[in-house]
Amino acid sequence: MIQDLHAHTYYSFCSSDTPEAVVEAAVRGGVKQLGFCDHNYGVGCARTDFCWNQGTRLHSDYEKTLVRYYDHMNTIRDKYKNKIRIFCGIEICTLDCEHSYALPTGADVSFFDFCLVENLDDPRSITGGDIFSFAKRCGCLTGIAHTDLFAFIKARGDDPYRYFRRMAQEGIFWELNVNYDSLHSFKSHDYVTEFLKNKEQQDIVRRSGVRLSVGFDSHIAKEYKPERIKATCAALQKAGLHLVFEGR
Ligand SMILES: [Zn+2]
Ligand SMILES: [Zn+2]
Secondary structure, three states: OOEEEEEOOOOOOOOOOOHHHHHHHHHHOOOOEEEEEEEHHHHHOOOOOHHHHHOOOOOOOHHHHHHHHHHHHHHHHHHOOOOOEEEEEEEEOOOOEOOEOOOOOOOOOOOOOEEEEOOOOOOOOOOOOOHHHHHHHHOOOEEEOOOOHHHHHHHHOOOHHHHHHHHHHOOOEEEEEOOOOHHHOOOOOHHHHHHHHOHHHHHHHHHHOOOEEEEOOEOOHHHOOHHHHHHHHHHHHHOOOOEOOOOO
8 A cells, every 4th residue: 555644735834735736746656545634723724824913823713724624625535536545634733833833722623534743742742742632632533743752652761562552552643754855954754764674663563553654744746755655655564564544
């Protein structure tokens, strides 16, 4: 299975690609499952500059804009249903900083096909480092994005197998982010490079039953590199590891 569950469109402040351009780049690249995953603050603020200029965190129609985005992506899913399987997700920021806003308390994301939670390992994260409670709050299939989980678990003093096992039991998956584009200064994620060569880490994840996702985190369709997706999916398959949405 060739899967990319992390693609941004013009719903994110940092991308200007239409959903169609993103899907077509994925289809050309041989991707079979694609997940839209725009930022909550781009979607929720409906890409207006309202929130920046007014110094207001919350667009008055935040809830409606999440639903509108979901509905729009589902029309794209239907339009391309004979070419690619599309899932509608959302990337959830859990940190308030200069250019990103954490998901507001009470904003409903439970109707999404999945969500990717970022900043779990930041001490300022609204998750408080507790993905298990936060996944329940999200109410949809939840993945941990951008995170060196082995380092995170070690810093907490937890046992990696037990932590991954609990993730598997609660249906939480782990994202391997294979981005490499100009927006991120052509910097790849070290935790992914390490995981792909570390048999001990792979063994722990395999035994735990945790599912993985692979994502390019594309913000610029022109710089999409499907070969990174393909190589990673193939390596995981060879190692006997399972992807989320496998068989769907
Ligand atoms: Zn992210
Ligand atoms: Zn992203």
